Amino acid sequence: MSQPLDWLRRGLEDLLRCPVPGLVHGVVSALFGLGLAALARDHFWILAGAFSGFLIVAPIVATGLYAISRALERGEPASLATAWRVWLGHDPRLVHFGVLLGFAGTGWVLTSASLVTSFATLPVLRPVDFVYHVVLDHRSWLFEIWLVLGALLAAPMFASSVIAIPLLLERRDVSVLQAVLASWRAVLASPAPMAFWAGILLVLTLVGMATLLVGLVIVVPWLAHASWHAYRDIVEADDGTRHADAPAGRPAEPR
Numbered sequence: 353m354s355q356p357l358d359w360l361r362r363g364l365e366d367l368l369r370c371p372v373p374g375l376v377h378g379v380v381s382a383l384f385g386l387g388l389a390a391l392a393r394d395h396f397w398i399l400a401g402a403f404s405g406f407l408i409v410a411p412i413v414a415t416g417l418y419a420i421s422r423a424l425e426r427g428e429p430a431s432l433a434t435a436w437r438v439w440l441g442h443d444p445r446l447v448h449f450g451v452l453l454g455f456a457g458t459g460w461v462l463t464s465a466s467l468v469t470s471f472a473t474l475p476v477l478r479p480v481d482f483v484y485h486v487v488l489d490h491r492s493w494l495f496e497i498w499l500v501l502g503a504l505l506a507a508p509m510f511a512s513s514v515i516a517i518p519l520l521l522e523r524r525d526v527s528v529l530q531a532v533l534a535s536w537r538a539v540l541a542s543p544a545p546m547a548f549w550a551g552i553l554l555v556l557t558l559v560g561m562a563t564l565l566v567g568l569v570i571v572v573p574w575l576a577h578a579s580w581h582a583y584r585d586i587v588e589a590d591d592g593t594r595h596a597d598a599p600a601g602r603p604a605e606p607r
Contacts, residue, residue, distance in 0.1 A: 373434065414575070
């Protein structure tokens with residue numbers, strides 16, 4: 353249960369050692385969120401779904417920062433170019449996985465919008481409307497249903513992606529399906545620590561959003577680097593070599 357806290361510590365160390373790529377990713381994420389808020393300011397039901405959908409697609413956004421952590425781990429030079437080369441590689445597996453996450457995020461946005469617009473007792477146009485007419489409305493169970501549906505989508509997406517993208521980045525011989533199955537095995541092998549890790553990701557992301565998105569500048573790269581170390585602890589040995597009895601794409605036995 354203490355390992356997720358260690359992942360956070362090591363992720364922060366990576367961010368401090370090579371801050372520029374992480375801060376660029378964080379600034380871009382915050383600016384994207386601000387642009388989304390500006391476009392959807394009169395349609396809060398879209399905004400709520402889009403920001404929660406961000407949690408689903410965030411792992412693919414952080415791919416370049418996984419490469420930064422890998423370079424630092426190997427003692428190699430790390431810069432913004434290191435992260436950029438990941439995308440220049442045009443790895444079809446990362447593209448396919450990103451598309452799948454994008455579809456999942458879009459599905460949640462549409463589901464969220466349909467729920468709020470169809471069942472809210474009064475129109476929801478602003479954040480305060482969402483609070484009063486959905487969260488605090490004692491006449492309906494809309495908010496509880498909204499949370500349950502969000503969790504039903506988020507839980508399998510977390511289980512499918514928690515180590516899948518770093519694994520795809522590290523291993524060219526692993527397919528998307530193998531990476532997803534490896535991720536599920538990791539979660540099923542250690543459900544309590546992985547649930548704790550999911551809670552940390554959720555809480556810190558919400559804190560970043562609650563600070564008018566300014567906090568995302570730090571939170572996004574911090575959690576990205578930490579996620580790389582989560583992958584390392586789950587899949588590979590401390591020296592960076594795979595256990596002899598752990599085949600490609602399969603998490604090593606807990607140490």
